[in-house]
Amino acid sequence: MLVLAFDTATPAVTAALHDGDRVLAESTTIDARRHGELLVPSIREVLREAGAALGDVTAIVAGAGPGPYTGLRVGLMTAQALAATAGAPAYGVCTLDALAYAAGLSEPFVVATDARRKEVFWAEYADARTRVTEPAVDHPGDLPAGPPLVGAGARMYAAIVGEHRLAPDAPEYPSAGALAALAAERLAATGGADGDAVLTSPRPIYLRRPDAREPGPPKKVTA
Structure with a gap:
């Protein structure tokens, strides 16, 4: 292999x-x-x-x-x-599964990455190998209360989620x-x-539309 x-x-x-x-x-x-x-x-x-x-x-x-x-x-x-x-x-x-696996925790925890727009992508895990929720995108304040947090999305919003909840020595990326x-x-x-x-095809996990937009029709100009 x-x-x-x-x-x-x-x-x-x-x-x-x-x-x-x-x-x-x-x-x-x-x-x-x-x-x-x-x-x-x-x-x-x-x-x-x-x-x-x-x-x-x-x-x-x-x-x-x-x-x-x-x-x-x-x-x-x-x-x-x-x-x-x-x-x-x-x-x-x-990607959240890879972060969870690298964290190596044996207790329930949450992985959060930066989703921009003051939001995070996140999922909840029972341990390093077991995801128990589907990936989601929310504001940091909407993350589940209680479990330790892993990832740059949690660290960059530590003032909101609570710095004490950041798992020590856990990877950010x-x-x-x-x-x-x-x-x-x-x-x-x-x-x-x-x-x-046991693995899926390489399809993107999109949780919202891309920032780019097709241009709309030109605005009418009246005299």
């Missing part, structure tokens, strides 16, 4: 290669405006560092969001293009290493033979 994973649903442009037992190489850059410029060089770098070629990859996994429209599309379209080139299946994994490890674990559950049974 050789899993190539990457995520562009947050300001972190992250890529990693995993052999089913461990992360062989990983690259992460925090830059919310350069997903399209940084992703492919990051993928090339992790392949080079691991001494692997794209043709060696047996599965391609992209973070499926939720996230801002443009950045999210970069990762998912790249996954589809590389899958066609490498002849390997492409899958999508919820998803890691492609965690994304790859989670995907490899799910694939191994079926012997790697039927990824569709």
Whole structure:
């Protein structure tokens, strides 16, 4: 098994290669405006560092969001293009799941990422591997009260949600290493033979319309 994973649903442009037992190489850059410029060089770098070629990859996994429209599309379209080139299946994994997995908590908690517009994308987890609610978008003050919070969406609104609720040492952004490890674990559950049974296709998780709008008809000008 050789899993190539990457995520562009947050300001972190992250890529990693995993052999089913461990992360062989990983690259992460925090830059919310350069997903399209940084992703492919990051993928090339992790392949080079691991001494692997794209043709060696047996599965391609992209973070499926939720996230801002443009950045999210970069990762998912790249996954589809590389899958066609490498002849390997492409899958999508919820970005919040990757953050939860990296947090490694065994108690209930909430993952929240920045959704802009003073909102957060979030989901609730029973533990690091078990999501118990569908991803949602809300104002920070509407997050469930009580459980610890993980992710940059919680940290940036600590004054609202309560700084004491921020899980110590938890990651702010998803890691492609965690994304790859989670995907490899799910694939191994079926012997790697039927990824569709445990992973979804690389489709974006959109929770609202993109900021861009088609221009309307020109306004009429009257004398």
